[in-house]
Structures are given as structure tokens and as C-alpha cells.
Amino acid sequence: MADAALRLRDLFGQLLGVPLPVRIRAWDGSEAGPPDAPALVVRNRRAVRRLLWKPGELGLARAWVAGDLDIEGDLYAGLEMMSGLVWERGEDARTLSEVLRDPEARAAVRRLIVLAWPPLPPAPPREELRRPRRHLHTKSSDKRAISHHYDVGNDFYEIVLGPSMVYSCAYWPDPDSTLETAQYDKLDLISRKLGLKPGLRLLDVGCGWGSMAIHAAREYGVSVVGVTLSHEQAAYARKRVAGEGLTDRIEIRVQDYRDVEDGPFDAISSIGMAEHVGADRYLEYAENLFRLLKPGGRLLNHQIGRRPQRDEASYHLDEFIDAYVFPDGELAPVGTTVTQLERAGFEVRDVESIREHYGLTLRRWVANLEGDWDRAMRLTSPGRARVWRLYMAACALAFERNRIGVNQVLAVRAPESGASGLPLRSRTWN
Template identity: 45%
Template sequence: MTLGIGEISDRIFGTDVPFAVRAYDGSRGGNPDAVVTIDISNERALRYLVTAPGELGLARAYIMGDLLVEGIDPGDPYEFLSLFLDGFAVKRPSAAELVDITRSLGLKSFRMPALPSQEAVPQWRRTVEGLRHSRKRDAEAIHHHYDVSNEFYELVLGPTMAYTCACYPDAGATLEQAQEHKFDLVCKKLGLRPGMRLLDIGCGWGGMVKHAVTNYGVTALGVTLSAEQASWAQQSLKVHGLDDRAEVRHGDYRDITETGFDAVSSIGLTEHIGVKNYPSYFKFNYDKLKVGGRMLNHSITRPDNKAPALTRGGFINRYVFPDGEITGVGTIISAMEDEGFEVRHSEDLREHYARTTREWCKNLSANWDECVRDAGAQTSRVWGLYLAGSSIGFERNHIQLHQALGEKIAPDGKAAYPLRPDFGV
């Protein structure tokens, strides 16, 4: 028996699913009453799905434009992804059905097509770029994600150019207000005052540096592995007349030789350094501080400390953050304590990141044509999937975002931290 692609879909998923299926062979399947229709428009789409069943095959076909989804906004596929993440049963075909399915697909369907250019190679093949989290390989991973174009990021992130979780002071706050509020929260947690020196590691486009220098009278050094970010940030500091008190440097944070800082902020970097490098990372930051100085670590976390930090082979690992690692806040706090920090405060901003990524997704949607002209349709589709999926992940507590505040206390135990801190938020 030869089965059409739509019929094969029904054998595997049934018809009680939140989508209809239409295939290039003229067959149909799925739920005919569904609002969303998945169009498997050519043979290459089928081969992506067959050779990598699950999210990676779907992503490849969608990114290449071979799998079309009617009824969704490509810049904001939030509703579509929600349908899939809500889950539905996958049937286990009988042995006879498997034979029919395999015969109907044909051997050529099991040959992997060329992968989208946006996909990073598997981790086991990245050794040409050095061991995981070596300086060379970290630089390549950062380049893969961050050096799209500054214009693209301006369209998605908005005027603050802040590519980290915002903190909404109230339900009616805009994204821009929430990003400024986040920077202010970090400054207050660090206890910044005029004349202090701030080190901002993984500074991005310099938003934290600019805010701290402008509003708290500090001098600041930021460092980023992205040449695009450093160039944009340094020019912005010059335009605003801050380059005599602030610098954004292109390079690896491990190359910073200056010491004696009053505060260190690390906003969105820990995800990239690797759990095995936590001891050296936090020791580096501890050694950069004066006694009484504080470090604020802001990073994506897992809801527990048991799951593997490194996710292999999935969409995020291949298309968004190659070599990225996230773990529970308990692991981070333990590493901070083991390197000498007294951890004074920890806070989860999970719901804030769900809202932040939704706003970025809406910006992508509103500026879709410009984003496609700048970065191409395939990269823009990657970002739509990534931002919408991230928002759902934060909403459903699959991932979290924690700030952890540590202090370098004196050898005799004396601390500069107030008896009861008031962050004013």
C-alpha cells in the first residue's frame, strides 16, 4: 500500500491535532477544522522532517521556507508554537504500518539535505574551533549569534539596545522603561556612588555602562567579544559625551588587567562561559574587586540543579547559542560562595523575561520587511522561532532568570553591606 504524506501524518499523529496538513503530493491530513495549516511544500521539506524527526527537522524545513505555516505571523509565531508545546499524542505505528510508511516515503526521503547556513555544526565537529569554551571557540560562538548587524538589533531590541531581561516596574511600563529600570536596579544593588569604578563584563551595546556613568557618576569599563557591539557602543558613548569616563572594549574579559573596581556587573554572560569554568570566572571577578565591592550576576537559569547544563543538538544549541550552558541558581550561588563571595541577595525575574521576549517578538513582527531586507528571510525566521519559544519557556517555568548579588567582605568578616538594604524598587 502506498500512502500519501497526509495519510502518513495521520498514522503517526492522528486527526485530533491542532493543525491540518497539506503536502506537495496532493494529499491532506491532520485536523480539517484546525485554524493552522502546515504546508509541506516540496520534497526537501519531507527529507528534513524524516531525517530529523522533532523540533530540529521542523525548524530546518521552516527556516528554509520549505514548510509553510498558514495563519501565523512569521515574526511572531507565538500562538503557533503554543499549540505544539501544549502537546498531543504521537501514535506508535504497528510493524506492518511502519513497513508501509517506509516504503511510501522511499529511500531518497532518508537522505539528509544540505542544512541551512544559519545552523552551527554539531558540538563534536566544533573541535576545529578549539575545546568548548576555549577563547577561540567562545569568540566563534558569540560571532554566530551577535554579529548579525547592529541595524537588525536596533529593529528588534528598540532604542535601548539592551539584549537582556528587562525589569517592569509596573504592568503599564514600556519595554524601554523596563530596560532602564533594570539598569537602575543593578546600579542600586551594586550600591553605586559618584567616583566609584565599575567593570561591566559582557557589556553588549553598553547600556549598563551608559546608564551607570550618566546617572550614578561612576567611571566604567565594559568589555564584549563582539566587535560589532563594541564599535556601536563606543560611538554611542562619544555621541553622548561620555567617552572621557567610559570605555567599551572589544576583547575577552579574561584579558582585562585593571583591578581595584568597586563593582562588577555581569548581565547575560554566564550562559556562555560553561559551568566547569564557574570557579575561574567568579575568582576572576572576586580578584578584580576592592574589599567591600559587590558583584551582580544576571543570567538565565534552570528551575533545578539536576538537569544537564548543556543541551545537545536542539534548536537553541544549533541556531541561537552554540555551546550555551544554563543551570540552576543554586549552582551559581555555590560557585560564587566557593570563590569567596558572601551572597547577599537573589531574585528571580522569570516573568519579566517572558514579557521582554514577547516585546522583542512584536518588534520583529512590526519591522519584518526591514529585518528580512537586512538579515534575510531565513535568519529572520530563526529569530521569530527563538523569541516566541523563549517567551513560552519563561512563562511555563521551563527556564528562569536570576540576579545574584555577592560581596567581597574583609578577612575579619566586616562587610560594607547595609543592615537592611533598600534597592528603591
């Protein structure tokens, strides 16, 4: 009799101490659980082995990337249900070691081992980046991490991001707007916060595929230097710049921002780049940008932030995102970001949270990916496409539920006179 789903439901429920909220569909065709709930599809015994050998988030992620696990039905509802079991158990949830002190739990694990036979550790999917963590955020390690994330293929990113080719939170006039309109509005909002006008010189740190540089030069008449560590991004951006007829006003470089020496600039935009810097290097990052600005110049730092922890020493990186998406990426609370910018000498003049906007943006990116799924898999790999679908959908939920946020911080390198150059009512850019 086909009963793997029933056995999985009962055994995992016993280990977790709560009933599974999702339906399980197992490799033998059996199903168990709430009939109207999204289905967690367990395609083979290897999925169970992955969870046994690496319990928790990383085991689930490896099973997902390898195609051993899937969610059938509403992806967001399924992930929300699973997140309650894996990521949000609460302070009273038992640790794995506590669970295994329970004789009944140990018996459940033994039965899972039998069900998952043979009990050999599966190799991680090839999309997982495995590297030593001894030397984070050196120039060479940052270059390797950026390449892992961004050199996936420009054609793949065109599917996900759409014509705007902007890989950061859009700014939505309303939820029914197009992604392209919302990304235009975000770039324009940043340009206005920076006070861009003809004759100024802008440094775009982490320039991506050139969208901010092109917008600033085309719409505001500034000269732009854009720097990225990704060769694929730089080649794509240069082609776009040439197509716009802006080669006389935009220079795209493959260069670490720490190596930029031809300042000072009138303005600096850093959009979705600071997440790669790392907590230990953040003051250095802020000091470098301060050095590159003219007195009176403005910095717009657009950055994802996490919620503060009661015990910051206990904070750890998200295992899935660190292994598959943003190697060595680190999120900091917005208060930490503001403090470090001020320690570097900046005067922080405005902080705007646009958290809800990122949920809308990510859902559009997921829809773009799903709408051209077969081509996306051909352009990268089935595993890489699954990484992006899971990452973006889970992040959409995280922004919507206020687990993480995104903030635009406007800071000024005030001159000795103390005049910031900002209008008395600084929110006039809205």
C-alpha cells in the first residue's frame, strides 16, 4: 500500500510538535493532509535524506534547488505555512538537540531513516557556493561573490527584471502600475533627492546594468561614472549607453569602489550595493564614499535592512541566501547604517522606508520568471531558476510581513560653513 505521505506527515508532525499545515504528496503517489492546502511535493527519498543530514533551512533549500521538493498550488501560501515551521517557531520552540532528547522523537527519526533508505548524505546541488569563510569582504572575495550572483547571464536577468533592467526595489505610484513605470519613478526619486542638474558629476556605486546612470544622464544632464565588479553587467551597460548616445557622458568601469581615485563627485548613488559590504567593512565603505564627495555633495544610500535582534551577537546569516544567492551578504538594522554614515562624517538628512514597495516588486519579478520558465531554465539551469523563484517569493513575504525592510538614506557631506544645500522643506522631491 502506498503510504509514504501519511508516514511523513505523522513523523514530521511528531518531531515538530505541531500538525503539518500543508498537504504532502509523496513519491509513491500517496497524499496526506488538509485537502484544500498547498501541496508539498516530496519527489523522492533523497529529499528526506537531505532533511535528515541537514535539518532546517539549508536541508530544505538543497532539496528545493535539486528538484527533490516542490510546492504545488499557491506558492506564497505554501511558503508562508512552511516558514511558520522552519523560521518562526518562536522563543519557546525546541532546538534539535532538545527534540532528540525525547525518546519518541528519536524513534521518529529512526523511522524516517528507514523511510529515506539508504542513509547516505546527498551531495549539495552544484548551484551551491562552497568556500572558506575566513577572509570575508576582501577585494578578491567580494569579486567572487558578486560574480556568483550577477554573472548568471544577462538574458536571464532580462526575463526577471523586464525592460527596465533595474535590480532593486521599485517605487510604486499604485499597485496596478507597470513595473517599468515604478522603476522609472524610483530612479527619478533618487535623482531628485540627489538634486541632480546639468553640469554635476555623479558616481553610481554598484551600477548594475546601467539604468541609474542612463536615467541621470538622459533626464538630468549629468556626467556619470558607474562602477561594478561584474564583467557581464559592465558589457551590457556599455552597450545600452552606446544605444542611448550617451558615451560622452557615461563611463562604465569594472572597478571596486575602494579603488576609485578620480573624485570628488557632486553626488553618489548606492542602490542595493551596501548589502554586499559586510558589517566589519561598513565604516570603511562610508568613509570611502565621504572621501569621494565634494563638500556639500549628497549621498543616496538605498539598502535592505533587517530587524534588530535582542542579542545582536546571536545574529546569523540566512543559510539559503548565503549559500545560493548573496554569498557573504549581510543585512544591518537601519539605525546601524545611519550611525556608521554619521561616524564617517556624513550628516543624515532623510530616511524613508519603502518596505511595501519591495513586496510588490518581487511579486512582479516572480511572475516574470514563471511566465518564461522554460526559457529561464535553458538560459541558466533548472536548479538556478528554482533558486531565484524560491528566493524572490520568500523575500516578497519577508518584506510584506515586516521581517526585513528597505530604506533610502539621504546624507550630505556638509561644508565647514554648515550649509547643507537642502531646501528648508526637504521632502519637496515628492
